[in-house]
Amino acid sequence: MKKTMYSLLLLTFGLSLASFTPPNPAVEEVLQEFIKVEQLERIFEKDEQGTFKPLTIAVNNHFPADLKLQYAGKAVKILSGAENSPLDNTTAVLNITDFKMKKDKKAQLKFTYKDVKVSMRMRKIDGIWTYRSMFMKGDDINYRNFDYEF
Numbered sequence: 001m002k003k004t005m006y007s008l009l010l011l012t013f014g015l016s017l018a019s020f021t022p023p024n025p026a027v028e029e030v031l032q033e034f035i036k037v038e039q040l041e042r043i044f045e046k047d048e049q050g051t052f053k054p055l056t057i058a059v060n061n062h063f064p065a066d067l068k069l070q071y072a073g074k075a076v077k078i079l080s081g082a083e084n085s086p087l088d089n090t091t092a093v094l095n096i097t098d099f100k101m102k103k104d105k106k107a108q109l110k111f112t113y114k115d116v117k118v119s120m121r122m123r124k125i126d127g128i129w130t131y132r133s134m135f136m137k138g139d140d141i142n143y144r145n146f147d148y149e150f
Contacts, residue, residue: 026104028067033129034109043116045092062099115139
């Protein structure tokens with residue numbers, strides 16, 4: 001009986017420690033690098049003067065909602081999953097559908113922006129997140145790019 005109680009107490013303590021894990025700063029860093037990729041300028045909205053409109057990202061519980069990101073010199077608006085519904089149809093949102101990161105060395109991001117589906121990969125090389133590949137499809141775009149040799 002004592003062993004069972006001790007095991008349950010240890011398990012509860014372990015789970016409580018896991019819930020207080022600090023946020024991973026590499027996640028914010030890699031997402032910032034993803035949105036800076038030059039090829040995304042093909043799909044991000046511009047105003048009448050040709051400057052990029054403020055970017056809005058729906059993180060859909062893949063990232064914390066308190067990220068501090070910049071795009072084109074403007075703060076990026078971050079929406080959690082609960083905030084997605086009140087958007088009007090005139091706001092273009094980068095809607096994250098999947099994110100994977102392995103040991104702070106490889107990352108993959110999938111999202112939709114308007115009618116375009118995008119899949120991107122990055123790899124950390126010598127401490128710097130480096131663009132590796134991108135696929136964009138939809139809205140008269142069928143784009144594939146690999147920035148490395150096989």
